[in-house]
Structures are given as structure tokens and as C-alpha cells.
Amino acid sequence: MTDVPLVVELTILALAAFLGFEVISKVPAMLHTPLMSGANFIHGIVIVGAIIVLGTADDTFTKVVGLAAMVLATANVVGGWFVTDRMLGMFKRRPEPKREPE
Amino acid sequence: MIALTQTTVNLAYLVAAVCFVVGIRFLASPRTARTGNVVAAVGMTVAVAFTLALDEIDRYAFVASAMAVGAVIGVAGARLVRMTAMPQMVALLNGAGGGAAAGVAIAEFNRLVRFGDLPADTLAAILGATVLGGLTLSGSVLAFAKLQELIQGRPIVFPGQQVVNAAVLAVAVALAVVAGATEGTGWLIAALGAALVFGVLFVLPIGGADMPVVIALLNAFSGLGGVAAGFVLDNNALIVGGALVGASGTLLTLLMAKAMNRSVANVVFGAFGQLQVEIGERAVDGGTVRATTPDDVAVQLSFARRVIIAPGYGMAVAQAQHETRQLADALEERGVDVKYAIHPVAGRMPGHMNVLLAEAQVPYTQLYEMERINPEFPQADVALVIGANDVTNPAATDDPASPIYGMPILEVHQAASVVVLKRSMRPGFAGVDNHLYFHEKTTMLFGDAKDSVLQLITAVKAQ
Numbered sequence: 001m002t003d004v005p006l007v008v009e010l011t012i013l014a015l016a017a018f019l020g021f022e023v024i025s026k027v028p029a030m031l032h033t034p035l036m037s038g039a040n041f042i043h044g045i046v047i048v049g050a051i052i053v054l055g056t057a058d059d060t061f062t063k064v065v066g067l068a069a070m071v072l073a074t075a076n077v078v079g080g081w082f083v084t085d086r087m088l089g090m091f092k093r094r095p096e097p098k099r100e101p102e
Numbered sequence: 103m104i105a106l107t108q109t110t111v112n113l114a115y116l117v118a119a120v121c122f123v124v125g126i127r128f129l130a131s132p133r134t135a136r137t138g139n140v141v142a143a144v145g146m147t148v149a150v151a152f153t154l155a156l157d158e159i160d161r162y163a164f165v166a167s168a169m170a171v172g173a174v175i176g177v178a179g180a181r182l183v184r185m186t187a188m189p190q191m192v193a194l195l196n197g198a199g200g201g202a203a204a205g206v207a208i209a210e211f212n213r214l215v216r217f218g219d220l221p222a223d224t225l226a227a228i229l230g231a232t233v234l235g236g237l238t239l240s241g242s243v244l245a246f247a248k249l250q251e252l253i254q255g256r257p258i259v260f261p262g263q264q265v266v267n268a269a270v271l272a273v274a275v276a277l278a279v280v281a282g283a284t285e286g287t288g289w290l291i292a293a294l295g296a297a298l299v300f301g302v303l304f305v306l307p308i309g310g311a312d313m314p315v316v317i318a319l320l321n322a323f324s325g326l327g328g329v330a331a332g333f334v335l336d337n338n339a340l341i342v343g344g345a346l347v348g349a350s351g352t353l354l355t356l357l358m359a360k361a362m363n364r365s366v367a368n369v370v371f372g373a374f375g376q377l378q379v380e381i382g383e384r385a386v387d388g389g390t391v392r393a394t395t396p397d398d399v400a401v402q403l404s405f406a407r408r409v410i411i412a413p414g415y416g417m418a419v420a421q422a423q424h425e426t427r428q429l430a431d432a433l434e435e436r437g438v439d440v441k442y443a444i445h446p447v448a449g450r451m452p453g454h455m456n457v458l459l460a461e462a463q464v465p466y467t468q469l470y471e472m473e474r475i476n477p478e479f480p481q482a483d484v485a486l487v488i489g490a491n492d493v494t495n496p497a498a499t500d501d502p503a504s505p506i507y508g509m510p511i512l513e514v515h516q517a518a519s520v521v522v523l524k525r526s527m528r529p530g531f532a533g534v535d536n537h538l539y540f541h542e543k544t545t546m547l548f549g550d551a552k553d554s555v556l557q558l559i560t561a562v563k564a565q
């Protein structure tokens with residue numbers, strides 16, 4: 001890895017972090033749990049790394065470690081998405097207007 | 103299989119990154135939030151699909167079978183877990199992500215020392231991903247165990263703890279450096295082991311009520327681990343994804359700490375924990391509390407115009423969220439205005455109460471954040487506290503000697519009358535006397551929250 005890509009990657013990191021803070025600060029406290037769970041889901045992008053590692057594995061050690069990483073990453077992605085979706089599906093507005101007292 | 107170049111795949115990663123950011127942006131409102139999750143999923147799918155189509159990938163059998171196993175675990179976990187166990191689930195998923203990052207780093211280290219070369223910056227990234235991923239994995243598993251009550255929720259402290267913890271972390275880093283110097287994968291695995299130990303030691307002294315901060319912090323660490331893994335593989339999707347998660351975790355950690363009026367260091371390094379162990383031993387005494395009956399409370403509630411309900415961890419433990427909503431419905435049928443006051447650290451993770459009440463089909467328009475609801479307590483006729491303790495304790499504003507002094511609280515004591523649903527007079531998590539209970543406006547309804555609320559519903563309907 002030469003220096004040029006490293007500087008570019010650091011730039012991407014800095015911008016992503018700033019953007020992240022901006023966008024996340026707009027999430028209301030009420031949705032902080034789905035935010036954590038959704039962020040967990042996004043962290044599942046590490047599955048891409050696992051695919052690359054396992055997909056090019058030549059020796060046993062890499063295959064074993066890669067397999068473990070792959071299972072964990074997939075559980076992270078799939079579990080994270082479904083948990084978030086399930087939670088978000090529960091937040092509803094009042095379905096009909098308040099009834100008047102008798 | 104289609105053979106794609108790295109450039110094409112990088113474009114796919116850009117699409118994924120944009121989708122992630124948009125997905126989070128949509129989380130700004132409950133109306134768009136679910137769509138946002140779908141958008142993020144589209145981004146994830148694009149990234150995964152294009153990666154699978156990369157030129158170099160050929161071990162498809164392994165990849166597919168591992169994915170299948172992980173997917174089954176993920177779906178089963180997500181579908182089966184109860185909402186009251188949501189904090190544990192989030193902790194576990196977080197740990198899985200951290201473990202994956204560490205695994206990726208170690209596997210890549212092995213490949214590079216055997217088949218390629220290992221520049222210093224890649225090595226640093228591998229070190230970071232291994233240590234961060236490892237401590238996230240074990241820390242999250244321990245957090246899961248504490249929340250699931252597999253081990254005691256009280257902080258576990260021992261003399262010289264901070265020194266030991268720091269030493270273990272230093273050992274982990276040192277082992278990783280040795281691994282780089284000797285190009286020995288065994289050393290790196292040892293470093294992972296030390297990081298795993300550190301993760302456990304790190305979470306051990308933290309008490310259950312401080313868990314919201316810790317879970318957010320572990321989220322931040324897993325994000326950093328993901329970023330490091332991204333530098334290891336020169337993978338933009340990982341760098342951006344990890345940065346977003348790290349930012350989210352960091353922001354939530356700071357918010358939670360602010361909501362408890364303690365610094366993050368104070369929460370993490372168990373200073374409060376030590377204090378807690380001593381205070382918890384003292385029985386609550388000094389002053390009388392007034393016990394009441396469901397019938398009396400029902401009268402108060404039915405004739406009120408405005409009732410504010412303050413839920414806490416006790417409601418979660420008793421799984422009384424559905425009954426609480428039924429009580430609110432019964433009151434609303436009688437023309438009572440009902441609102442819910444949600445303290446930011448009520449429960450065991452950020453937004454815990456909101457999720458439980460949403461599950462009970464409380465419309466989210468009735469859920470009010472602390473800053474919005476506090477000015478309304480003086481106009482409320484009855485404040486109904488269900489399983490919340492420290493977040494309602496006026497000692498936080500009145501008593502400079504109190505350990506919780508300075509913490510923002512729900513100002514339930516401003517209501518005309520206060521009813522507290524509690525199992526017994528045993529001290530709550532912080533082991534601190536709650537002055538609210540001895541206040542002249544307050545009456546206590548003792549018993550399990552679910553039972554008490556059910557009795558209240560019956561009594562209110564009989565009015």
C-alpha cells in the first residue's frame with residue numbers, strides 16, 4: 001500500500017465521520033434504539049471483508065478463520081436488519097382521532 | 103462467474119455508502135424510518151453482490167455455506183427475541199460484528215506474512231482491528247450476560263482493577279506489535295486473546311443501570327474496528343460503514359453520559375460502582391412512606407384531567423408495557439389526557455422505553471422526551487411512576503451530597519399528586535434513597551408492576 005491511497009482513505013474516513021455525526025444527530029431520542037440496531041446492521045458491511053478473505057483462501061488457517069468471520073458477519077447483517085425492521089414497524093401514529101368523553 | 107474489476111466494485115461501494123447515509127437520514131422521523139432501513143439494505147446488497155462477482159473470488163462453496171449458517175442464526179435471533187430482551191440482542195449483534203472484523207484482520211495478516219509483504223500502516227490497521235474487534239466481541243458478550251442476568255448486574259470490583267485492566271490492554275497491544283515484528287500469526291492470536299480478556303475486564307465493573315452508556319460505547323468500538331478492517335483491506339465500504347457506526351456509537355455515548363450528568367470516564371472506570379457497593383448495603387430508612395390501594399389510586403386517576411406516566415426499567419422487568427397501555431386506554435375513554443414521560447437513560451439502553459411502549463401499540467405521538475414533558479408536570483393532576491426510580495429522584499436537584507446530584511430528572515414531584523408503583527422499598531439500582539417516596543404528595547402502590555396495573559385497570563373501569 002503506497003502513501004497515496006492511505007491519504008485518500010484517511011480523507012474518506014474523516015468526511016464519513018463528520019457526515020455521520022451530522023446525520024445521526026438528527027435522529028430523535030425516541031428512535032435511539034432502532035438507531036443502535038440500524039448502526040449494528042451497517043457494521044455488517046464487514047461481511048464484504050469476510051467474503052474477500054474467505055473467497056480467496058488457500059490455506060486451512062485462512063479458511064477456518066474466514067469461515068468464522070463470515071458466519072459472524074452474516075449473523076450481524078441479517079439479524080441486525082430484521083431486528084431494526086421489526087422495531088421500526090412498531091412505531092405508529094394514533095390510528096383514529098380521540099373519542100369524546102361520554 | 104462475471105469477473106469484475108476493483109474499480110467497478112469500488113463504484114458499488116460508493117453506492118452502498120450513499121445508501122447507508124441516506125438510510126440514517128431517514129431515521130429522523132418514524133414515518134420515514136422504516137424506508138430508511140430498506141434503503142440501507144439495498145446498499146448492503148449492492149456491496150455484497152458486487153464483491154461476490156469480483157475477479158479473485160472462487161471459493162463460493164465456503165462463502166455460500168457460511169452465509170447460510172449466519173443468515174439462519176440472524177433470522178432466528180431477530181424473530182424470536184422478545185422486545186424486553188432487545189438490549190441483549192443489540193449487544194450480541196454488536197459483538198458478532200466486532201468478532202468478524204478481528205477475524206478478517208487475522209486472516210489477512212496470515213495471508214500477507216506468507217504470500218505478500220506487510221507495510222507498517224497495514225500492520226497498524228491489523229493491530230487496531232484485532233484489538234478493537236476482540237474487546238468488542240467479549241465486552242458485548244459480557245454485556246449480554248449482565249443484561250440477560252446470567253451473571254449479577256451489580257458491578258464487580260476488585261482492588262487495583264484499573265491497573266490490571268490497563269496492563270492487560272498494554273499486553274494486547276504489545277503482543278500485536280511482536281506479531282508484526284516477527285511476522286508470527288501465533289502472536290497475533292495471543293494478542294486477540296488478551297484483547298478478549300480486556301473486553302471482559304472492561305465491562306465487569308459497570309453496573310446494570312450504566313449499561314446504556316456501555317452498549318453505546320461498544321457500538322463505537324465496533325465501528326472503529328470496522329474502520330481498521332477497512333484500512334487493512336483498502337476497502338472503502340468498510341471505512342465508510344465503520345465510520346458511520348463509530349459516529350453513532352460515540353454520539354450516543356456522549357448523550358447518555360450527559361443524561362446521567364457524569365463523564366464517560368466516570369461511568370466506565372467504575373468510580374460510581376465503588377460508591378454503589380458501599381451504599382447499597384444500607385437499608386432505606388428515615389421517613390415514612392404512605393402506602394395506598396388500587397381503588398384509591400383508581401379514583402385519583404379517573405377524576406384527573408391530565409395524567410403523566412413515567413415508565414422505567416421496572417416496567418420492562420415486569421413486562422407490564424401492554425397492561426400500561428390498556429390502563430391508559432381506559433383512562434382516555436374517561437376523558438383523561440395521558441402522556442408518557444421518557445427519561446433518556448430509563449431502562450437498559452438508549453430509547454428502551456420507547457421501543458417497549460411502541461410494541462404495546464402506544465402511538466409515538468404520546469411519547470415525550472424529558473425536556474418536552476418536564477414543563478408539563480406542574481399542570482398534571484397525577485404523575486404515575488411505573489418502575490422508574492433514580493430518574494425521578496428530586497435529590498438529583500436538591501441534595502448536593504447525593505451521588506446522583508446534577509443528573510437531569512423527570513420532574514414528577516411537580517405534579518399535583520404522585521403515585522409510585524414499586525415492588526418493595528428496597529433501594530433501586532443506584533442504591534440511593536429516593537426522596538420522592540417520602541414526599542407529602544406521594545403514595546406508594548406496592549407489588550409487581552403488571553399485577554398492580556391490572557388491578558388499577560379493573561378498579562378504574564369500576565368507577
